[in-house]
Amino acid sequence: MFRRPLDFLNSLPAQGDLVELRLGPQRAWMICDPNLVHQMLMDPHTFDKGGTQYDRLGALMGNGIVTCPQSEHRRQRMLLQPGFHPSRIAAYTELMAEEAEALCREWRAGEQVDVTGAMMALTTRVTSRVLFSGSLGAERAALVRESLATVVRGLFARTVVPVEAVFRIPTPANRRYQQALHRLHTLVDAIITERRAAPPREDLLGTLLAARDGDGAGGGEADGNATEPRGITDREIHDQLITLLLTGVETTAMCLASAFSLLAVNPEAERALHREVDAVLPDGRAPGHEELGRLEYARCVVTETLRVSPPGWLFTRVTTRETEFGGHRLPQGAMILYSPYLLHHDPASFPNPERFLPERWLPEQETTVRKGAMLPFAAGNRKCIGDRFAMAEAMVGVAAVAAQWRLRPVSGHDGQPRPAATLGPRALVMLCEPRQA
Known part of the structure; x- marks a missing residue:
């Protein structure tokens, strides 16, 4: 699991639909059947967020929307939902296009580009503008990128190694992780303090600062008695911002880097993408919201990338009560694992699963996908709140680059x-060839 996790995951379906594992001294169960995964995700009261993954993520993100227990999820989701309303996504698409075009202008013909780093820079700038109206600045944005990369590298080991004491040893890697974590938290606290003293802005931080528990967020006591609305605390805002930074920057950057890596070795798919981009964006500019609806093949490219190399590739849940599941009697507190990577590479759901075939997702074929087999953003009421945002950002990035560069x-x-x-290319370097004369 630790040394060759992807190979290990792909070996598990041969053992059954629900496979018992040992993670050090701890027992866990890996779900290999998409129907069982779907059943679990649609019952978040029995299968709540938890397990070693969320224990460690909680130390990083606090009690944000990704890590909070089911009992707090509805309130948190309603606080954040206005920032992800479809009307907001349309506005965000314009700033995504601006940042993608700025990135493309930085490249030169014949230049070798650190694509992973460039995609991290792009998604950091986009996320910064959505969260903070772009108030990070170049120095702070670089600090966020570097700190997030260090934290993400350290999180996987902390998820699969259940012995906490190992990570308290002052090794160089552990020190780097703690320093990066401290920098992120300090930066977010500073931004919140600055914004509390500044005029309101139309961004996600502004939404949180203006929020009140009773403003459509499910406030009030359980017995129905009204309660006086209270402001969201700085701690709550801090936790949501850290959560959105981590999930908004790294995951989409990995998706974009994976997409360009896959297109480069699948020339037929690359040519099909170029034909569509040339037709929809003849002047070579990045797409706006209206053009996104016409970039059907670009959508297929992003979706197939999320199938082949899902950035969110391994997750845990924990049972809140004893339950019968998949033919097993699981005790309360049992840790359940599921892997979108495993499900997406199951030949029973996706013939030739190792092949990159965006055509799988054309409208006439998409309906044949097995229910629950494609889960890049999870499902149920804990489905990723930013799924539409992430798809729009990835499509804008793919189309903007493809319009100008090979x-x-x-x-x-x-x-x-x-x-x-997360899962993706960590140090992808590629050569820029201009497409437009």
């Missing part, structure tokens, strides 16, 4: 996905 592999720099807290 990215070619560089010898010695493979684009293989590397598992950490």
Whole structure:
């Protein structure tokens, strides 16, 4: 599990639909059947967020929307939901396009580009503008990128190694992790303090600062008696911002890097994407919200990338009560694992699962996908709140680059996905070839 996790995951379906594992001294169960995964995700009161993954994520993110227990989820989701309303996504698409075009202007013909780093820079700038109206600045944005990369590298080990004492040893890697974590928390606290003293802004931090528990967020006592609304605390705002930074920057950057790596070695798919982009964006600019609806093949490219190399590739849940599940009697507190990577590479659901075939997701074929087999954003009421945002950002990034550049592999720099807290190419370097004369 630790040394070769992807191979290990792919070996498990042969053992059954629900496979018991040992993670050190701890027992866990891995779900290998998409129907069982769907059943679990649709019952969050029995299968709540928890397990070693969320214990460690909680130490990083606090009690934000990703890590909070089911009992607190509805209130938190309603606080954040206005920032992810479809009307907001349309506005965000314009700033995504601005940042993607700015990135493309930085590249030069024949230049070798650190694509992973460039995608991290792009998603950091987009996320910064959505959360903070772009108030991070270049120095702070670089600090966020570097700190997040260090934290993400350290999170996977902390998820699969259940012995906490190992991570208290002052090794260089542990010190780097703690320092990066401290920098992130300090930065977010500073931004909150600055914004409390500044005029209101139309961004997600502004939404949180203006929020009140009673403003459509499910406030009030359980017995129905009204309660006086109270402001959201700085601690709550801090936890949500850290959560959105981690999930908004790293995951989409990994998706984009994976997409360009896969397109480079699948020329037919790359040519099909270029034909569509040339037709929809003849002037080579990045797409706006209206053009996104016409970029059907670009959507297929992003979706197939999420199937082949899902950034969120391994998750845990914990049972809140004793329950019968998959033919097993599971005790209260049992840790359940599921892997979108495993489900997405099951040949029973996706013939030729190792092949990159965006055509799988054309409307006439998409309906044949087995229910519950494709889960890049989870399902049920804990489905990712930013799924539409992430899809729009990835499509804008893919189309904007494809309109101007063809990215070619560089010898010695493979684009293989590397598992950490997220999955994707960690140091992908590619050669820029201009497409427009």
